[in-house]
Amino acid sequence: xxxxxxxxxxxVFPGLLFCVVMGVLLSGxxxxxxxxxxxxxxxxxxxxxxxxxxxxxxxxxxPRHARKAAFLAAPVVGFVALVSISLFxxxxxxxxxxxxxxxxxxxxxxxxxxSVCMIVGAACSGAPFAGVGLSREMVAMISYxxxxxxxxxxxxxxxxxxxxxxxxxxxxxxxxxxxxxxxALITRLxxxxxxxxxxxxxxxxxxNHPFDVAEAETEICEGTLSEYSGAPLAIFRLTHMVKMYIMxxxxxxxxxxxxxxxIVLLDIAIFVLFCIVLTFITSSLPHAVCARxxxxxxxxxxxxxxxxLAVISLILVWLGL
Amino acid sequence: MLPYLKQAVKxxxxxxxxxxxxxxxxxxxxxxxRGRISYDPNKCLNCGMCLRVCAPQCMERTIEKLExxxxxxxxxxxxxxxxxxxxxxxxxxxxxxxxxxxxxxxGTKPEDFIVSASFVxxxxxxxxxxxxEQIAAMKAKAExxxxxxxxxxxxxxxxxxxx
Amino acid sequence: xxxxxxxxxxxxSPWIFHINAGSCNGCDIELxxxxxxxxxxxxxxxxxxxTPRQADIVxxxxxxxxxxxxxxxxxxxxxPDPKCVVSLGSCPCSGNVFKGSYAIDGPLEKWxxxxxxxxGCTPKPEAIIAALAKATEILKEKRKEMRK
Numbered sequence: 078x079x080x081x082x083x084x085x086x087x088x089v090f091p092g093l094l095f096c097v098v099m100g101v102l103l104s105g106x107x108x109x110x111x112x113x114x115x116x117x118x119x120x121x122x123x124x125x126x127x128x129x130x131x132x133x134x135x136x137x138x139x140p141r142h143a144r145k146a147a148f149l150a151a152p153v154v155g156f157v158a159l160v161s162i163s164l165f166x167x168x169x170x171x172x173x174x175x176x177x178x179x180x181x182x183x184x185x186x187x188x189x190x191x192s193v194c195m196i197v198g199a200a201c202s203g204a205p206f207a208g209v210g211l212s213r214e215m216v217a218m219i220s221y222x223x224x225x226x227x228x229x230x231x232x233x234x235x236x237x238x239x240x241x242x243x244x245x246x247x248x249x250x251x252x253x254x255x256x257x258x259x260x261a262l263i264t265r266l267x268x269x270x271x272x273x274x275x276x277x278x279x280x281x282x283x284x285n286h287p288f289d290v291a292e293a294e295t296e297i298c299e300g301t302l303s304e305y306s307g308a309p310l311a312i313f314r315l316t317h318m319v320k321m322y323i324m325x326x327x328x329x330x331x332x333x334x335x336x337x338x339x340i341v342l343l344d345i346a347i348f349v350l351f352c353i354v355l356t357f358i359t360s361s362l363p364h365a366v367c368a369r370x371x372x373x374x375x376x377x378x379x380x381x382x383x384x385x386l387a388v389i390s391l392i393l394v395w396l397g398l
Numbered sequence: 399m400l401p402y403l404k405q406a407v408k409x410x411x412x413x414x415x416x417x418x419x420x421x422x423x424x425x426x427x428x429x430x431x432r433g434r435i436s437y438d439p440n441k442c443l444n445c446g447m448c449l450r451v452c453a454p455q456c457m458e459r460t461i462e463k464l465e466x467x468x469x470x471x472x473x474x475x476x477x478x479x480x481x482x483x484x485x486x487x488x489x490x491x492x493x494x495x496x497x498x499x500x501x502x503x504x505g506t507k508p509e510d511f512i513v514s515a516s517f518v519x520x521x522x523x524x525x526x527x528x529x530x531e532q533i534a535a536m537k538a539k540a541e542x543x544x545x546x547x548x549x550x551x552x553x554x555x556x557x558x559x560x561x
Numbered sequence: 562x563x564x565x566x567x568x569x570x571x572x573x574s575p576w577i578f579h580i581n582a583g584s585c586n587g588c589d590i591e592l593x594x595x596x597x598x599x600x601x602x603x604x605x606x607x608x609x610x611x612t613p614r615q616a617d618i619v620x621x622x623x624x625x626x627x628x629x630x631x632x633x634x635x636x637x638x639x640x641p642d643p644k645c646v647v648s649l650g651s652c653p654c655s656g657n658v659f660k661g662s663y664a665i666d667g668p669l670e671k672w673x674x675x676x677x678x679x680x681g682c683t684p685k686p687e688a689i690i691a692a693l694a695k696a697t698e699i700l701k702e703k704r705k706e707m708r709k
Contacts, residue, residue, distance in 0.1 A: 108603075114406040116415045117601040124606055127570035131617070134567035134704060136641035138614060206612070298611040306614040306641045365406045366399060416601040420694055424687050433681075454651070454658045477680040478654035503680030504692045506699075511654075511680050 086174045091163050099349070100318035101125050103325065103356045107364070110357060111286075114365035125318055129311050137307030142203030151201065152305075152312035155194030158187045159319050166326050167253050167334070168348055171341075178244035181229050181252075184327065188282065191316065192218050195291075195301050198313075202304035210300025214291035216372050220379035221281040224274050227387030231271040232331050234394045235262065253334040263332040267393035272332045274386040279324045279359040281375065284317060286364035290372050321360060325352040427499040432482040434500040435475045439517035441494035444471050448486035448495055456480040467521035474514035477503050564708065571617075571643070571704045572697040574606040578616030578640070582633050582669075584623025587683040588650040592620060595693075600686045607693065613639040618696050622649040624659045625667040637673050643703035645696045648678045649689065657682065 086092055105122040112119025121127075139145055162184050164174040196214055199207040229247075236255045237246040245251050252262075262268045281288035292300045302313060329351045337344055370378070417425060427433060449457055456479035462470040487495045505511055528536070581589055595602045596609060610616050613636050625633060637646070646669075651657040653669035669675055676699050679692040 110410070112601070112603060113414065114409050115598055116409050116412065117598045118414045118416045118604040119601075120603050120606055121573075124574065127574040127606060128608075130567050130570040131574040132615075134571060135617075135643070138639070138641050299615065302615070303612045304614055310615060362403065362406065366402045414601075415598050416604070417599060419600070419687055420605065420690055424691070427685065454655070454660055456655070476655065478651050478678060479657060479660070480651060480680070481658055481682040501681060501685045501688050502691060503684065504677065504688055504695065505680075506677055506695070511678070 083174070086164065091166065091168050091171065091174070093160050096160050096163050096319045096322055097315065099322040099326075099352065100315065100320075101129075102349075103321045103352060103360075104318040106353060107285075107321070107356055107360045110361035111364045114361065125314070129315055129318075132306075132311035132314060133308050135307045135310075137309065140203055140304050143304065144201040144203075147197060147201040148304075149309060151194045151198030152309045152316065155191045155198075156312050156316045156319070158190040158194065159316055159323060162187045162323050163326070165249060166323075166330050167250055168326050168330065171344075172250065176250045177248065178242075178251075179247040180249050181233060181247045184249075185226065185229065188323075189218070189222070191320065195313070195316075198305070198309075199301035199303075204304045206298040206303040207301055209297045210291050210303065213297075213372050214301055216376055217281055217284075217288065217290055220376045221278050221383075224379055224383040224387050225278045225282070227384055227391065228271045228275045228278065228331075231268070231387060231390040231394055232262065234391065235265070235268065238394075249330055249334075253330060256334040257337065261333050261336060267390055267396075268332065269390075270386040270393070271390035272328075274383045274390070275328055275331070276355075276359055277383045277386075278379075279328065279355075280363050281379065282324055283320045283360065285321075285360045287367035287370055288363075288375055289369065290375055321356060322352060325355040325359070328355055424502060427501050431499045431501065432484050432497040434477060434498050434503055435480065435486075435513050436496050436498050437473055437475060437513060437515050438494045438496075439473070439515040441492040442471075442473065442517060443492055443494075444519060445491065447489045447491070448473075451485040451489050453483065453485070454479050454481050457486070464518070467524075469519040469521070470516055471519055472514060472516035474512050477511040477513060478508070568701060568704055568708075572701040574608075575617045575645075575693070575697045575700060576608045576610045576615055577618050577620055577693070578610050578613050578636075579620045579622070580633060580636055582621055582623040582629040582653065583626035583665075584650070584652060588622035588652070591683045591686055592622070592649060592689060595686045595689050600690060602690060602693065605690075605694065605697075613637075614641065616640050616644065617700055618645045618647055618693065620647045620649050621653050621669055624652040624656045624662075624665045625669055625672065626664050627666050628664075630666045630672070634672055643700055643707050645676045645700045645703070646673055647692055647696050648675050649692075650684055651680055651682045654678050654680070 088094060101123065104125040105120075108124060109119040109122065139148060165176075165180045165184055167176070192214060196211045199211040199214070232252060233246040236252050239255055256262055263272050280286070284292060292302060297303070302310060305313060326348075329348060333351055336347065338347070419425065444459075446459065449459060456476045458474050458476070460472045460474075462472070464470055482497065484497050487493075487497055503511060579589065579592055593609075594600065596607070613619070619637060619640055621633070623629070648654055648669050652659070653667065653675075656662075656665050656667045659665050677692045677696045679688055681688060684692075
């Protein structure tokens with residue numbers, strides 16, 4: 078029974094199937110909203126799914142200079158790492174499947190693994206444009222990792238005041254329990270700068286438009302993805318979609334957690350609604366309003382403005398606000 | 399950035415400015431649009447002025463001899479070669495060539511792009527054929543007429559002398 | 562069932578790659594205008610990619626100049642099957658006003674099989690959309706043939 082339950086968790090909810098459905102939904106909505114904000118009609122809602130299926134039906138070309146095994150394995154490893162994050166998230170009032178202490182740190186590493194897989198895949202494809210793309214991806218990673226870590230530190234330092242235990246304060250379950258008892262973290266004054274910083278981290282982490290320096294299709298031929306075609310490309314596209322959901326879910330858990338009604342379906346509906354609103358704020362609005370940043374601008378922006386917001390939040394927590 | 403944000407949110411609630419085209423009929427082209435060539439063979443004089451002024455040499459004239467001596471002249475215009483400069487239409491004295499507003503020049507085969515028409519140019523009437531007797535008779539007739547004319551002239555001269 | 566879904570989505574998500582083979586930039590601008598809010602090709606699933614590896618429809622504009630010829634052939638070889646080649650404007654079909662120049666090695670038909678051609682100098686965006694829509698149908702047919 079427990080094996081079946083685990084399989085259900087891994088494959089259906091909150092694992093693979095739920096992730097993919099949410100990823101397709103959020104990414105489709107994002108494309109429609111961006112289109113509407115530019116006064117276009119926009120693609121159908123299931124357009125990301127069509128893209129994915131079409132890429133599956135195309136021929137897969139492996140370049141002569143590519144390292145075949147790593148070239149093909151990189152997207153799969155990245156996708157599996159990403160889906161396994163969803164098992165650590167106590168979404169919609171449910172207990173996380175792999176609950177334990179310090180799981181925020183594991184999530185941080187798994188999120189990095191996704192980007193690293195993209196970098197490895199690009200490095201193995203042996204194309205000069207992919208080389209430029211992967212160096213940009215690295216710079217983007219360095220840019221958003223610092224504020225992201227600071228935000229996580231700020232959040233866990235709030236729970237530390239209650240638990241008094243360092244590994245336990247990095248546990249998402251503890252954070253959610255704390256919020257269920259004391260109200261959502263976003264309502265606290267000290268957490269508002271951290272929440273804004275997290276909102277700004279999400280588009281770069283996902284690789285969405287104003288921060289998609291690594292995949293700039295007009296400048297460097299899709300960058301890291303320049304040699305990918307067919308099924309591996311489809312998996313990379315799916316990874317991008319699911320990442321949108323995972324980041325929105327992480328924000329929900331960290332700042333809007335602990336909101337439960339007791340009815341499972343209603344909880345899930347509220348959670349989906351939160352994800353949709355977050356996608357609108359973090360993906361669609363910056364995409365429609367901003368042009369693509371330069372690499373050094375991204376670096377500067379994240380290490381000054383966003384990291385500064387997170388540091389302010391840390392100081393406010395230290396002051397006890 | 400704020401004005402853009404305001405505009406973006408405003409656009410979210412306004413109607414899209416997209417044309418419905420692939421769903422309905424293609425919209426009409428602007429006035430004076432130079433599209434697919436139309437050629438009226440009945441007006442054509444076969445002067446060949448269009449062939450001279452065409453920069454990309456998109457037109458071809460084939461002359462085919464028919465059995466009765468007439469000429470079948472075919473003008474074909476290759477729309478994949480045309481620059482739509484309308485020089486041929488300007489130089490056409492009888493306005494046989496015109497540029498329509500049809501811009502849907504889309505096809506999968508080369509034949510989809512050829513505008514072609516032909517007309518028959520009548521040969522001059524044939525020379526009549528006569529037998530030697532007829533010729534002799536006609537010559538005699540002409541000789542007689544000449545003589546009569548001379549005689550009449552002489553008579554007139556004599557009358558003038560007398561008068 | 563999965564195969565049928567792939568067949569269906571083949572015509573719903575065609576990605577375009579654009580090759581400029583010595584074009585005067587007129588056709589290139591009109592191709593980009595197809596993606597503007599007024600014509601919005603994205604509602605049909607079109608997307609302009611930056612790399613031939615991800616392309617389904619290759620749009621070629623310009624007479625094939627001697628300098629671009631080798632690059633053109635190489636780029637076309639990099640596009641995975643099923644693919645569709647669209648020649649944009651009068652130039653790739655015939656050479657247009659450059660016909661007979663020593664710098665031109667056209668037409669495009671000499672180097673690859675052209676599926677759909679658009680005439681015009683330059684074609685109107687509506688004509689380009691009609692041609693691309695035709696190309697998606699051909700793409701679907703090709704996918705079905707490839708599966709057999």
